[in-house]
Amino acid sequence: MNVTACRFHVDARSPGDFPRDGGPEIAFMGRSNVGKSSLINRLLGAHRLARTSKTPGRTRSIHFYRVNERIYFVDLPGYGYARVPRPMREEWKGLIESYLERPGRPDLAVQLVDARHAPTDLDLELDAWLRDRGLGRQVVLTKADKLSGNGRSRALGEAIRRLGLPPSERPIPVSAVTGDGIAALWRVIDAACAARRSGTTMNRPSDDGGTFEAGRAEGRIGPRRLAETP
Numbered sequence: 001m002n003v004t005a006c007r008f009h010v011d012a013r014s015p016g017d018f019p020r021d022g023g024p025e026i027a028f029m030g031r032s033n034v035g036k037s038s039l040i041n042r043l044l045g046a047h048r049l050a051r052t053s054k055t056p057g058r059t060r061s062i063h064f065y066r067v068n069e070r071i072y073f074v075d076l077p078g079y080g081y082a083r084v085p086r087p088m089r090e091e092w093k094g095l096i097e098s099y100l101e102r103p104g105r106p107d108l109a110v111q112l113v114d115a116r117h118a119p120t121d122l123d124l125e126l127d128a129w130l131r132d133r134g135l136g137r138q139v140v141l142t143k144a145d146k147l148s149g150n151g152r153s154r155a156l157g158e159a160i161r162r163l164g165l166p167p168s169e170r171p172i173p174v175s176a177v178t179g180d181g182i183a184a185l186w187r188v189i190d191a192a193c194a195a196r197r198s199g200t201t202m203n204r205p206s207d208d209g210g211t212f213e214a215g216r217a218e219g220r221i222g223p224r225r226l227a228e229t230p
Contacts, residue, residue: 001190005068006044012062015098019064024071024196025105026189030112031122032078035142038176039112040065040073043186050075062099071193074099074106079122100133108136108192110185115141115155115173119162127163136195138172138188139163145175 010017019025028036037050049065063075076096099105109130113119119127130137141159144152152173159171172188174181 001068001186001193003044003067005066006046006049006073007066008049009064009066009072012064012095012099014095018062018099018102019072024107024193025074026071026108026110026192027074027076027099027106028110028112029076029126030078030142031114031120034078034112034114035176036075036078036112039140039142039174040075042176042179042182043189044073062095079126100129100135106135107196108138108189110189111137111139112142113139113159113171115144115152116146118158124162136192138185139165139169140181140185141171141173143175144173144180145178 009019012018028040030036040050041047044065044067050063062077065073065075067073076099079096100109111123111126111130113123127139139159141152141155144155147155156171156173159165165171172181172184174185
């Protein structure tokens with residue numbers, strides 16, 4: 001996709017704030033300080049569009065960004081930040097569940113995992129929830145520039161092992177600093193947007209080995225710990 005325009009759309013603090021125009025939605029989710037905002041900025045070529053901070057847990061609502069006036073990038077609050085009071089974590093939890101439990105939404109869940117560390121129990125829980133929900137998803141290993149070539153290979157292997165990923169769901173290592181992996185991730189995003197427009201439900205593997213799963217599944221279990229501490 002050639003990004004010609006991008007802008008902040010809405011700071012959603014309740015389900016009533018969610019867009020309802022039917023456009024494709026690409027949701028970025030993962031632990032606090034995993035690099036969601038930096039990755040969104042790199043993908044869009046907009047250095048300061050999504051807010052970045054050295055203080056984890058700053059995002060306290062769901063941020064929607066409008067891309068080319070037809071799709072949405074969605075920045076969900078990071079989970080697992082210990083310094084956030086429990087009542088606020090519960091509030092975030094309800095908001096995240098309200099967003100993720102909408103039928104057919106998001107069109108693609110980009111699950112971010114820090115490449116420098118093995119997936120945590122919370123990462124595993126989110127992965128299981130996305131699978132049970134039948135949502136299209138892509139696992140992305142962020143901050144890959146911090147690792148050597150051998151380090152990346154080990155990180156890929158550990159993520160595949162811990163998350164139990166089949167060969168068709170290979171994670172994509174990315175770096176918001178160097179741009180590594182950005183083109184591969186865009187191919188998966190483009191496939192998700194194309195599937196929304198055409199209404200297809202077939203799996204579409206990316207050129208990098210990742211898979212966009214457009215199928216849907218029934219069931220309404222919730223990510224019980226997404227906004228809680230480990």
